[in-house]
Amino acid sequence: MPTSPRSRPAPSGRVTAAMVAERAGTSIATVSLVVNGKDRGRVSTPIADRVRDAVEQLGYVVDHAASSLARGSGDLVVLIAPDLSNPFFAEVIRGVRDTMGDRFQLVLSVTERGEQPVDADVRRFERLRPAGILVDAPAEHASMAASVPVVLLDAPGGPGAVNYDLTAGVEALVAHLAAAGHRRVAYLDGTSRATTFAVRRTLFGQACTAVGITVSPVQAQADLTIDAAASAVGQVVDAWLADRVTAVVAAADTLAYGVLRVAAERGIAVPTSLAVAGFDDLPSSSVTAPSLTSVALPGADLGRAAALRLLATLDGVEAPDPALPTRLVPRASTGA
Secondary structure (H helix, E strand, O other), rough: OOOOOOOOOHHHHHOOOOHHHHOOOOOHHHHHHHHHHOOOOOOOOHHHHHHHHHHHHHHOOOOHHHHHHHHOOOOOEEEEEEEOOOOHHHHHHHHHHHHHHHOOEEEEEEEOOOOOHHHHHHHHHEEEEEEEEEOOOOOOOOOOOOOOOOOEEOOOOOOOOOEEHHHHHHHHHHHHHHHHOOOOEEEEEEOOOHHHHHHHHHHHHHHHHHHEEEEEOOOOEEEEOOOHHHHHHHHHHHHHHHOOOEEEOOOOOOHHHHHHHHHHHHHOOOOOOOOEEEEEOOOOHOOOOOOOOEEEHHHHHHHHHHHHHHHHHHOOOOOOEEEEEOOEEOOOHHOO
């Protein structure tokens, strides 16, 4: 009995678009639309899914070098990020795009919500033979080794990573809290597996110990959204206040926004009853009510530094190795 196109074993040798079309039961033109990301509104979802399944089963690799010659444009650079809806990543993208100019076509990939990029994400795009891959905030212990240049962003300890020097910003924040008289604080952590969040938490704890500030044992963490943060804070805020906490530091500004929401709903005065601070210094942090004190982590600078490192690697020159500076931006949420 003949096998169906989807059940045939993958052929040996070079896999062509015609083979993918045969496996998926569609045309070569349709395969081209799907693998080049031009299928939206032109190819139905079931057919596009069949094509992607066939690509995966056969190990089909698009020859972007030949395609680039045909269309007269440059090669691909892939940026893998965990959450493009977060304004921080929009700034990173801007920095990458401004630095690369028209030399490369930037392709954006978003991991599953709440998940950090892992090695499998790099493997997936490596098959496209891009000029290089940028990976923002990868999961802890991800190696990201590949046959194309890979640059990690905001990945402390990662090989070839572009990182922030968090120490100065964290120490400035803790000194600011100490000067305002805070002696017992709480920390709202993110659920992210990115190493940068572990570093922020560790540095904050060490800086507090150094100046005699106690971090409350009442712990809380949330996904990096305002709703998730507000939900988590709503469950612990009474315990924080009972533990005589007078300030809350959040691992990201989006988490701090959740703290501000709960404080407003509960009638907790910020900063007189509870000071609030975060990390990132997003544009919206200057217009929250009250405006949010934050450790500035410039996303555009991170994107520019990563793009410069990738370009240097591709050009065969020594890659810059900056530790991007961080600074405290005091605002009304801590009485500044």
